[in-house]
Amino acid sequence: MELNQYLSMFIDESTEHLQAINENLLRLENSPHDIEIVHSIFRSAHTLKGMSATMGFEDPASLTHQMENVLDLVRNGKLSMDPVIFDALFKSADALEGMLKDIVAGGTGKADVTEIVAQLKSIVSGDRKAPVAGGGSAVSAQNAAIQLDEFQISVLEQSLNSGYQVFFVETRLTDECVLKAARAYMVFRVFEESGEVIKSYPSVEDIEQDRFDHSFSVYLTTHKSKESLEKEILNISEIHSVSVNALTKESLRQLSKGTASREIAAAVQAPERGVEKDTAQSVKAQQGQAAGAMSSRTIRVDLERLDNLMNLFSELLISRVRLEQLAGEIKHSDLQETVEHMARTSSELQNIVLKLRMVPVDTVFNRFPRMIRDIAKNLNKKVELIITGADTELDRTVIDEIGDPLVHLLRNAIDHGVESMEERAAANKSENASIYLRAFHSGNHVFIEVEDDGKGINTEKVLETAMKRSIVTREQAAKMSEKDIHQLLFASGFSTADKISDLSGRGVGLDVVKTKIESLGGAVEVESSIGSGTKFIVQLPLTLSIITAMLIRVEAEKYAIPLSSIVETAAITKDKIRKVHGNLLMDYRNTVIPVVPLAEMLEVPHHEKADDSEVNLVIIRKGAKLAALIVDEFIGQQEIVLRSLGKYLTHVFAISGATILGDGQVALIMDTNALIK
Structure with a gap:
C-alpha cells in the first residue's frame, strides 16, 4: 500500500x-x-x-x-x-x-x-x-537525513570556490532550556550575521514553532573561522555544546550521492573515503521529501523583505491620500471613481501587508502552562495559570524577543509572589494560587500583564536590601515613593531571595526583563498590594508602519490619534466640565473621568475664542481607564504612515511618531497611553 x-x-x-x-x-x-x-x-x-x-x-x-x-x-x-x-x-x-x-x-x-x-x-x-x-x-532526531538537492550542493561548491568556509554545524541546547525556539533564534541570528544558512534540520518553520528536540543542525557558508563561530554560539546562554565541521569539495561530492547526516562526520573526517548509498536510507529520504512537501504550507520570508514591502506600501499610501485630496478638489467624476476604486484595492492590500508581520502572542503563551506545572511541582506549590487575550497580535520582531522576559516574570511570580501552601493557609487563602497572563491592545501598543494573588511586595525589605547592596543611600530611601521602591526590583544584581536556588537568588532576572523590554521601545511597571498580590505591566509597541487614526486640530497644529484607543467623540457645553482640586472632571456614562486640555498639555500657543461655550472632546481608553481630550476640530479618519522621530527626539512626552499628510504637512502621532495615569 x-x-x-x-x-x-x-x-x-x-x-x-x-x-x-x-x-x-x-x-x-x-x-x-x-x-x-x-x-x-x-x-x-x-x-x-x-x-x-x-x-x-x-x-x-x-x-x-x-x-x-x-x-x-x-x-x-x-x-x-x-x-x-x-x-x-x-x-x-x-x-x-x-x-x-x-x-x-x-x-x-x-x-x-x-x-x-x-x-x-x-x-x-x-x-x-x-x-x-x-x-x-x-528521542533524538539528529539521526535523520538532511538531504541536499543539486542546487544547494552547487551553492556550497560555489561558496568554497569563492573563498568562503562551508560548515556543518550541530548545536545542542541544555536539557533545562525552557524556550528552545528563542535560544535557537539567537543561534540563527549568529549564523545570519556571519553568513548564510543553506539548509537546516529540523526545518526553520519547525524550529520557530518549537517543534524540535534539544538539538538542530545547519549547512552554513561563512567568512568566519571555525573557532570564531564556536565561540559566538557558546556565548549564548543555555547552549550545551556545538560541533562545527568543515566540509571540503570531496565531502560535498559524497553528499551529492545521498550521504545522510549520521554519515557526515565520516565524510568530513575522511573525505578521501567514499560512502555508499544505502537503500533503506534512500527510502527514508524519499519519505522525508514527501512529508516535507505535504506538511509544509508556509514559506520563510526574510524580515528585511517584509520591511521593504511595508516601506514601499507606505509611500503608495501617502500618494493615494494626496491623489484623493486632488480628486476632491478637481471634482471630475471619472477621476473620482478611479481613485475610489484604487482606495478600495489598496485598503485590501494594506490588510494583507499588515497581517504578514503579525503573529498572535499565543505562539509564546502556549509554552507556559507546562512550564508553570513543572516549576510549581518542584517548589511544592499549587499554581493555576489563567491565560486571556492569547489571540492578541504583535509584530513578529517583538514576538521573537518577549519570550525570555515573560519566563522571568512568571518564574518570579511563582517563586517570590506566590506563598507556600502553609503560608496561604495561615493567611486564610486557598492553597491553589492563581497567576494571570493577559494580553490586550490599547492604542498602537500591546499590554501584557503578569499578575499573581500572592503576598505582594514588602517595600521595607526591598529598601533594606537596596541599601545593603548600596543601590540607594539611606537619604535617598527616605524620599522614595512606593512606585520608586518597586522600580528598585529592576536594578542590576538586585534580589530579595534568602538563598540561591535554580530559580532565584543570583540577582539576574528583572533587570534583564527591563533591559529587553526597553530595547523594544516598551516599558514595564509594577503594582502591588501587601497580602493581595503583584501585577507586572509590560507595554510594547505594535511597531506597525501603518495605522488608522483620527486627525484632529489643536490651534494651528494637526495631530493623529490612533483609532484603536478612541472610544468616541463628542461636543459638550463648557459648563459640564468642573474643576475639583485643580483637576478638570466631567460626568461620563455613570462615572467621572478626567478632562485634558491638549493645548495646555502640549504647550501649543493658544488664545481665547469669541464663542467658547462648546468644546470638542475625544474620549480615549487605556485598559479600563478613560479620559477626555479637549480639541479644536475633528478633521476626520484617515490611514496614516507611522514614521519615527529619529534618535535625537527620543522619549518625547505623549508623542509616538509622526506622519506625512496628503497635503505634505507633518502631523504628530499621539501616545494617548501617556496621558492616562
Whole structure:
C-alpha cells in the first residue's frame, strides 16, 4: 500500500491528539478523579496507536499501547492517578512528540523508550521499583537525513570556490532550556550575521514553532573561522555544546550521492573515503521529501523583505491620500471613481501587508502552562495559570524577543509572589494560587500583564536590601515613593531571595526583563498590594508602519490619534466640565473621568475664542481607564504612515511618531497611553 499520500493526514491528526493529551493531562492533575478526562486521554492514545500501526511506525504504536494499559486500569477504577503515573504519562507524551518530529523530518519515528515503557509496565504490574527514566525521552532526531538537492550542493561548491568556509554545524541546547525556539533564534541570528544558512534540520518553520528536540543542525557558508563561530554560539546562554565541521569539495561530492547526516562526520573526517548509498536510507529520504512537501504550507520570508514591502506600501499610501485630496478638489467624476476604486484595492492590500508581520502572542503563551506545572511541582506549590487575550497580535520582531522576559516574570511570580501552601493557609487563602497572563491592545501598543494573588511586595525589605547592596543611600530611601521602591526590583544584581536556588537568588532576572523590554521601545511597571498580590505591566509597541487614526486640530497644529484607543467623540457645553482640586472632571456614562486640555498639555500657543461655550472632546481608553481630550476640530479618519522621530527626539512626552499628510504637512502621532495615569 502507498502510504505517503496519507502521511500529511497522519502528521496533522497526530499533532492534534498530542496537544489534546498534554492539555488533558494538565486538566487531570487539577481533577484527578474526573474519569471523563481519563476517557479523553485514552481515546487520543488509542487513535494514535491505530494510526501509527497502520503507517508502520512501530515505536509510537508500542508506546501508546503501554499508555493504554495504564489508562485502562484508571478508567475502570483499578488504579488511581498519582504523581508517579502523571510523570510517566507526561514523559510518554514528550517521547511521542519527539517521534512525531522525527517523522515530519523524514524519519521512521524510532526512539529508545525502553525506560519509559519499563516504567509504564511497572505501574500496570504494581511493581513501582522498576527503573524510571531520569531525563525524559531519549528521542533524538539528529539521526535523520538532511538531504541536499543539486542546487544547494552547487551553492556550497560555489561558496568554497569563492573563498568562503562551508560548515556543518550541530548545536545542542541544555536539557533545562525552557524556550528552545528563542535560544535557537539567537543561534540563527549568529549564523545570519556571519553568513548564510543553506539548509537546516529540523526545518526553520519547525524550529520557530518549537517543534524540535534539544538539538538542530545547519549547512552554513561563512567568512568566519571555525573557532570564531564556536565561540559566538557558546556565548549564548543555555547552549550545551556545538560541533562545527568543515566540509571540503570531496565531502560535498559524497553528499551529492545521498550521504545522510549520521554519515557526515565520516565524510568530513575522511573525505578521501567514499560512502555508499544505502537503500533503506534512500527510502527514508524519499519519505522525508514527501512529508516535507505535504506538511509544509508556509514559506520563510526574510524580515528585511517584509520591511521593504511595508516601506514601499507606505509611500503608495501617502500618494493615494494626496491623489484623493486632488480628486476632491478637481471634482471630475471619472477621476473620482478611479481613485475610489484604487482606495478600495489598496485598503485590501494594506490588510494583507499588515497581517504578514503579525503573529498572535499565543505562539509564546502556549509554552507556559507546562512550564508553570513543572516549576510549581518542584517548589511544592499549587499554581493555576489563567491565560486571556492569547489571540492578541504583535509584530513578529517583538514576538521573537518577549519570550525570555515573560519566563522571568512568571518564574518570579511563582517563586517570590506566590506563598507556600502553609503560608496561604495561615493567611486564610486557598492553597491553589492563581497567576494571570493577559494580553490586550490599547492604542498602537500591546499590554501584557503578569499578575499573581500572592503576598505582594514588602517595600521595607526591598529598601533594606537596596541599601545593603548600596543601590540607594539611606537619604535617598527616605524620599522614595512606593512606585520608586518597586522600580528598585529592576536594578542590576538586585534580589530579595534568602538563598540561591535554580530559580532565584543570583540577582539576574528583572533587570534583564527591563533591559529587553526597553530595547523594544516598551516599558514595564509594577503594582502591588501587601497580602493581595503583584501585577507586572509590560507595554510594547505594535511597531506597525501603518495605522488608522483620527486627525484632529489643536490651534494651528494637526495631530493623529490612533483609532484603536478612541472610544468616541463628542461636543459638550463648557459648563459640564468642573474643576475639583485643580483637576478638570466631567460626568461620563455613570462615572467621572478626567478632562485634558491638549493645548495646555502640549504647550501649543493658544488664545481665547469669541464663542467658547462648546468644546470638542475625544474620549480615549487605556485598559479600563478613560479620559477626555479637549480639541479644536475633528478633521476626520484617515490611514496614516507611522514614521519615527529619529534618535535625537527620543522619549518625547505623549508623542509616538509622526506622519506625512496628503497635503505634505507633518502631523504628530499621539501616545494617548501617556496621558492616562
